Each structure stands twice: as structure tokens, then as C-alpha cells.
Amino acid sequence: MKIVHDELSIATRGQGLVEITDACADMLRRSALRSGVLTIFCRHTSCSLVIMENADPTARRDLEAWLNRLVPEAGGLFEHQAEGPDDMPSHIKMALTRTSESVPFADGRLRLGTWQGIYLWEHRRAPHTRMLAVAAIGE
Amino acid sequence: MKIVHDELSIATRGQGLVEITDACADMLRRSALRSGVLTIFCRHTSCSLVIMENADPTARRDLEAWLNRLVPEAGGLFEHQAEGPDDMPSHIKMALTRTSESVPFADGRLRLGTWQGIYLWEHRRAPHTRMLAVAAIGE
């Protein structure tokens, strides 16, 4: 058993889901581990992780639109506005989704379901460079 | 230290919480590990995991009813409807709850609180067979 750390740097183009499944699988390949658990950790509080259907892009668009309706950039609601009207809604959307995910792997492959993709969800309107800490524990 | 993989297959009867605490404890027993961390991973995007009170069933019914009010099967809201009106609400409910949970165990027992149960939450109306990847790392 050993641990292998890595870091993913993801350039986002503003609000939306960015698939990182292949980047995670590449990291796992580089680790040379065959069997274990991969931990993915988002090092920010205005973007988050989600594991979502990766077949039909309309499912992701509907998910984003629904969350925007739930957490609107409504004027006057928030005291914390240092970085603009999308600042506080981004933190809320992050809190409602995930900061860390743990994915078992065996035979060198992540044990994702057929339709599952791993996504970084950018909640800010502007493009950002996002850092994910990734750690594989296994053998 | 070693890793033991397993898979749980859960038959759901449509929308609702299905307790899997005993199934997880059984898996841990079969692993013969005494001390470590159990990772539970849901391999689907229209059902999810949650750790919820397991004493009073009204708490689970209230939770389900509340989430159904938050994410209604409202006509016209969603573009992604390939599998019916409960398709997109299922993905949203999944994104708001959890795909993976990590539970420490010691002396061969999951370190759950007194009132905690681990649940698979089926969000689709029809019964499904759901697969969970479970991995125990420990000694």
C-alpha cells in the first residue's frame, strides 16, 4: 500500500461544468496503482465537484439552470459582495454540492458507473484557474 | 494495511430511502479488516447516498416530501426529458445529496452515531437495481 499525490489545474471559462474524468484517469495511470481509492479535493469555495451524467449535455444545462433559479444573484440579499453579485451565490452553490469525492478503483480503472462523469463546477461568471488536490491510496 | 473491494446490489421499489447500514456492516465483516475507512460510492446519477436518522420513519418521509417540493416535476422546466418527467428532478436531487461517503471504522465496527443510518436514496419513480462500489482500506 502506498499514497501518490497529484494536482490538477483546470482552466474554466466562467460558470459551468467542466469534465475532469479523463484527467483523473490519467492521474491514476501515472500513479501506477491498480487497486485503491482516489480522493479528489477542490481547493476553492466558489467552485465545487459533482459526479453527473456525461451522455446528454442537456442534462447538465438543466442542472445549471435549475441551480441558478434556486440561488439567484438577487440584489439586496447578501452582505458579502466584495467580488460582485456572483460572489455569494457561488459560495452557496458550492455548499450545496461537494468539495471532496472518493472513488474506488480496481484493475487500474475508476469504478464509475456507465453514465457517470466527474465534473468541476465553476460557479463564478469569470474564467478562473482552479486547483484540485488528488490523492490515490492503494497498491 | 490492505484494500478490500466489494459491490452491493440494491433493489429499490421506486422513490424513497433504502437503508443499507447492515449491508455495509456485513461487507466490513467479510473484509476481516478491523480498523480503517470504508468508502461507499453510488454508481448512478439518478439515485444518491445520504446518512440520515434511522429511528423515526416520519423524519425520512418529511425529508423526501420536502425535496419533492424543492425539485418538482414541473412541466416545461426541463429540456432533458428522455426518460420521463422524473428524469431531470432525479439528477438534481442526486447533485444536492451525495455520491460518495467515507466512514471510519475501528474494532471492526463503523463509527456511526447512535441514530445514524446509511441510505441509498432512489429518486426515480420506477423500481431499479442499483450498484454501489464499496472499498475498505485498513488493517
Add this chain to the structure above:
Amino acid sequence: MKIVHDELSIATRGQGLVEITDACADMLRRSALRSGVLTIFCRHTSCSLVIMENADPTARRDLEAWLNRLVPEAGGLFEHQAEGPDDMPSHIKMALTRTSESVPFADGRLRLGTWQGIYLWEHRRAPHTRMLAVAAIGE
């Protein structure tokens, strides 16, 4: 590779976020592990975990106020009221946030982002003593 278990006991003063980042870092120091993954597990169903901005307290106040608006203690909505009007809203808020978080660590330090703090989120109105199971796997 080895596993080190610990437990954090947190006294809350009623509803609100309590930072536990330093307590987690202390636990990691006591474990003497330098590289691995720290699992934090909340042993309750009426409080939860969240990793949130720790610089500006207004961000946390806005987050709490928003979630209180989403999940009000509205009369007549809930059947499960054994412990008062804040009972069921607490379970719902827990389900929408997190019970477990997994944080990689390297060189003896948690790989948190610059502005990230780890918080226990008390959802009940009354003060409580809350127990977190913490497990470090590493070397």
C-alpha cells in the same frame, strides 16, 4: 502506511458554523503522519460539515441566512416534530450539506486552499456537544 483514529468533541452555541480547521490540523500533528488522506466524519444527523471561506465572516452569515430561508421552520409542513420546530429543518440542512469530507495532506499539512476553512455546522437552536470521528491514513 498506517491508520490513526481520533475523535473531536465540539461544543456548539446553537445554530451556526464553528471552525474546526485548527483542531483537524492538531489531530494530524498528533498522528505523526506526513502524507495521506484525512477523513472527517460527523456522527450526527442534525449538524453537518462544510468547507467554506474563512476570511470574511459576512460570507458565513449570508450562507446561514440563505439556508434558513430555503428551509424555514414553517408550521404544519413537518410530521416529525418530536424535538421542536427546528428538528426537521436541521435534518434537511444536514442532508443538503455533508456528513463526511476527505482531505489529502502532504508534508504534514492539510492541502486546503488559501481561503478554505473546515466547519462544523450546528443546525439546532440549542447548544450541543458534537462528536466527529477523524481518521488519518498515510505514512
